[in-house]
Every structure is written in structure tokens, then in C-alpha cells.
Amino acid sequence: MLRRVIFWTLLICTGCAMYACKKMDGTFEKYIQKGGRLYAGRPANVTLSGGLNRIMIRWPRGADASVVKARVFWNLKADSLEIPITSSMDTVTCIIDNLPEKEYSFTIRTYDGEGNASVPLEVFGRSYGTKYLSRLLDRPVISSQQKRNGEMFIAWGEADTLLGAFATQVKYVKLNGDTVLKQINVDSDTTIFADYKTGTSYLYRTLFLPEKGAMDTFQTSYVKQVVVEYVAPASIDLSSRYLKNYTVPFQRATYDGARWGTLQGWTTNAVVSNQGPAGNKIYGGYDNINSSASLGTQKWGDGDPAIPNGKIYQTIVLPAGDYEVRWNTDGNTGAVNRGTDPRYVVVAAGNTLPDLANLSTALASVSFVTSVDRFSVKTTFSLEKQTTVSLGLLINFVQGQQAFRGGNFRLWGPDL
Structure with missing residues (x-):
């Protein structure tokens, strides 16, 4: 029994030793040719950088600590350069000057202290000169x-x-x-x-x-x-280029079949929808009284919910330039502008309009409160770079009888 234990123990130890030796040989076998000839460690991950009638060649020093120098050959080995390699180097670098402008093939070999050379490595690079400069x-x-x-x-x-x-x-x-x-x-x-x-x-x-x-x-x-x-480009009507549904007859997205609806192509916040049967106020922004197909809304006394910070707007992207927004009643036979509660044309950077309390943050604004039903207002703004902007109407109808119906909301600016 004891003999069997000793036999198996010796067999296992011998196997481990052979495996360890095989693994160690694997580390160095890339430097040894079959038949026993020793080679120095060959460069790897070589990079070439072209310059003005010169080329820089670089590679990591490598794992073979016995390597002490390298030689770079070109022009069919008619020219060469020797580079000392020390243990303090992380990267081997050589710059070859006086290279006329063309493609080059380089052969790199490293050498250890015994004079053993690596397997040659061929790499390619280009120098640049007057042809490239021209x-x-x-x-x-x-x-x-x-x-x-x-x-x-x-x-x-x-x-x-x-x-x-x-x-x-x-x-x-x-x-x-x-x-x-x-x-x-x-x-x-x-x-x-x-x-x-x-x-x-x-x-x-x-x-x-x-x-x-x-x-x-x-x-x-x-x-x-x-x-x-600087001479500003001629200003033209850009409405058809950037805006949707901007003039009478305004197009509706939804409709109650009688007068009120919502606007196609415009964004309205919830408070603007103050028309419709009790408990189902889903219309606002589109007013078709007397078949006028207007952009408009109202808070007509206590029968209509208030519209605090009501917003009707479009969001677009504009290039740098100087712009003007025009809002008027032209072309609308059913136009009105009643009451004196705040109502503004507003342009703001970003994807919405500010509340009335933050109107000063807008790029531009102008009130269209008037004492008559007709109105025509405009406001200007400038952009130094391409910008996302929202432009439209901000109303704060909270008391009495308030209403408006307009005819045109237009954008003017440079013909870029």
C-alpha cells in the first residue's frame, strides 16, 4: 500500500514539473528557432509618423530584457540607423531625417548583448515635402x-x-x-x-x-x-419657410362643430382650452365665429374659465441673424381685441414661452392691448448662432370680458 502512495505522489510531482517547464518554455520559445538557434525579442506594435522629409518610428521596449540595440534599414538596406536600447526606456524612438518625399519600407531588427538578432520586421511609412505643400x-x-x-x-x-x-x-x-x-x-x-x-x-x-x-x-x-x-441681408417674409398655419383662414386640428376648436401646427397649454360643455373644456385657440377661422380665444365674463399664463406658440430652429415677428388683424373680417388684461407677442429661447412673471427673460415681447378691435404690432430679436426658439402669444385673461381674434402671425428675417 505504501509503495502505491509513493508511486502516485512521484507521478503527480513529475507531471507538475513538466507542466511548469512547458509553460516557461512557452515564454521564450518565440525567441528560439527549431534546432536551437536563439533570437532576440522582435518589436511589436510599431507606429510610424510622417513629417517634413522625415519619419519617426516608435515601439514599446518589449519583454526581452537582453535586447540592447536595434537597427533600422531602408533603401534595400543601403541605409541604416542604430538605436541603443536601455532598461530605463519605456518606448524606443528613432527619427530618420533627410528622406525625400515618398513611401518607404523599413526593416527593423533588434539585438541582444551576445549579438543575436531578432526575426526581421518590415513596416511602411511616408515622408512629406514640397509636393504635398504645393x-x-x-x-x-x-x-x-x-x-x-x-x-x-x-x-x-x-x-x-x-x-x-x-x-x-x-x-x-x-x-x-x-x-x-x-x-x-x-x-x-x-x-x-x-x-x-x-x-x-x-x-x-x-x-x-x-x-x-x-x-x-x-x-x-x-x-x-x-x-x-457689416451690411445686413435683405429682410424677407420667412413665414412659409419656418411657420405652420400662420394666416387666415387658420386650420383647425379639432372642432366642436359650431365655433371653437384647437389649432393645427400650434402648441397650446391646458389653460387655453377653456371652451366646451361643462366638465369637458377641450377647445381653445381656434375661433370660427361668423366663419372667420381665426387664431383667437376669449374669457367672456364668469361663464368662461380664466386663462392665466395662456400660451399659444410654435417652436422652430433659426440660424444666426436679425428677425422681426409681426402680429395683426389683416384679412380677418371677424377680428376683435377686447379688454385690457395682459396679452403679448413673445419670442423666447428654448421649447416654450415664459410665464408673465418671467417675461423679462424673453428674447423679445410686445403688448397688443388696444382700445379698438384692429391691431398691428411687431417685435424684433437677434440671434448670434443657430438657436431653438419658441414664438407666439402669451395671455393672462383672468377678469371681465377679454377676447382677441387675429389674422396673421408672420416671421421676417434675412434670406440666408
Whole structure:
């Protein structure tokens, strides 16, 4: 019995030892050729970065601690460069200069202290020179204009990203007389300078990287650009471009079959729906009295629920520019404007209109309280960049007899 125990114990120990040796051999077998020849550890994860008549080659030092140097060969091994490798290195780096512009094939071999070389590794890279530089063009400037408030803006054309354009540098004079350099990403189509000195010109150039991770940045020569006085584009009626259902006869989404309904294409909050049978007030915003098909509503005495902070609006996205909203009774034979409770045309950034208490946060507003049934009001606003805006009517009908019916809600602005 004892002999069997000893036999099995020896067998298990021998198996473990063989497994351990096999695993250790696996660590080094990549450095040993069949037949016993020893190779130094070969580079891995090699990256090449092209530059101006030069190329940088880099790779992690690797696990083989015996490696002491590397040689890089090119031009069919007619040229080579030796790189010492020390234990303190994390990354091996070499820069090969004086390379005429073209594609290159490089062969890399490492060596240990005994002179054993690695299996050769072939990698490819490109250097850049006058041919590449001759193809680089400045990003176009569509216009450079300065507004009366001193603000200067540059409208950019498309940059040549296929050739590696990634930024434009602008050298300009500030209000205090200092010359500064500002770098603008090619994703920006307009650049605004709030501190630009009137009466000066600016210089600009475009920056390029011919490949991802390129070791050199290429640029065009500076070009002088004159700034002219800003002239606003002609203002046109943009209603059909941005608004829905903006003029008489207004289209309804729902209808009670007699007079009241809801508006198609407009957003109304719950309090505007103050018309309908008792317990089912579901209509408001559309008034078809005398077949007028109006944008309108009312709180006519105690018979109608109050409309505190009633909102009727549309939400749209507008580009930068100067705009005007016009609200009037033109074309509506059934127009009215009764009472003096607050009623405003409002434009606000975002997806809704503010409450009356926060009206000062709006981009623009104007009251349309009048002493007669006819009205015509307008309000203006400016956007410095593309913005989501809500525009429409804010009413606060809470007492007495209040009503309005309008004819046109229009948006005017630049023909961009």
C-alpha cells in the first residue's frame, strides 16, 4: 500500500514539473528557432509618423530584457540607423531625417548583448515635402465684416479636410493694440471677435496634418484680409419657410362643430382650452365665429374659465441673424381685441414661452392691448448662432370680458 502512495505522489510531482517547464518554455520559445538557434525579442506594435522629409518610428521596449540595440534599414538596406536600447526606456524612438518625399519600407531588427538578432520586421511609412505643400490651400473666407457695436465676424468656407486641414490661425489686433493669435477649428463655420480693433486688417493661415499622428504640422503662408462694414441681408417674409398655419383662414386640428376648436401646427397649454360643455373644456385657440377661422380665444365674463399664463406658440430652429415677428388683424373680417388684461407677442429661447412673471427673460415681447378691435404690432430679436426658439402669444385673461381674434402671425428675417 505504501509503495502505491509513493508511486502516485512521484507521478503527480513529475507531471507538475513538466507542466511548469512547458509553460516557461512557452515564454521564450518565440525567441528560439527549431534546432536551437536563439533570437532576440522582435518589436511589436510599431507606429510610424510622417513629417517634413522625415519619419519617426516608435515601439514599446518589449519583454526581452537582453535586447540592447536595434537597427533600422531602408533603401534595400543601403541605409541604416542604430538605436541603443536601455532598461530605463519605456518606448524606443528613432527619427530618420533627410528622406525625400515618398513611401518607404523599413526593416527593423533588434539585438541582444551576445549579438543575436531578432526575426526581421518590415513596416511602411511616408515622408512629406514640397509636393504635398504645393497642394495645400487656405480655407476660403466668405466674408469679414464688422458691426456697428464693434463686433467683427468671419464667415468661413469649407476647409480641405481630405488633405488634413484641421484648424485656421488668425492674427489680429485687439482693442488695446495688442496683436494676438487665435486658432479656430475647421468645424466652426463662423468666428466672432468681440475685441477687434476697428480699422485694422488681419492675417490668417490654415494648418494641416497629412496623416493621423503626423510628427509635423504643415501650414499655408499668412494671407492679409480686409474687414468691411457689416451690411445686413435683405429682410424677407420667412413665414412659409419656418411657420405652420400662420394666416387666415387658420386650420383647425379639432372642432366642436359650431365655433371653437384647437389649432393645427400650434402648441397650446391646458389653460387655453377653456371652451366646451361643462366638465369637458377641450377647445381653445381656434375661433370660427361668423366663419372667420381665426387664431383667437376669449374669457367672456364668469361663464368662461380664466386663462392665466395662456400660451399659444410654435417652436422652430433659426440660424444666426436679425428677425422681426409681426402680429395683426389683416384679412380677418371677424377680428376683435377686447379688454385690457395682459396679452403679448413673445419670442423666447428654448421649447416654450415664459410665464408673465418671467417675461423679462424673453428674447423679445410686445403688448397688443388696444382700445379698438384692429391691431398691428411687431417685435424684433437677434440671434448670434443657430438657436431653438419658441414664438407666439402669451395671455393672462383672468377678469371681465377679454377676447382677441387675429389674422396673421408672420416671421421676417434675412434670406440666408
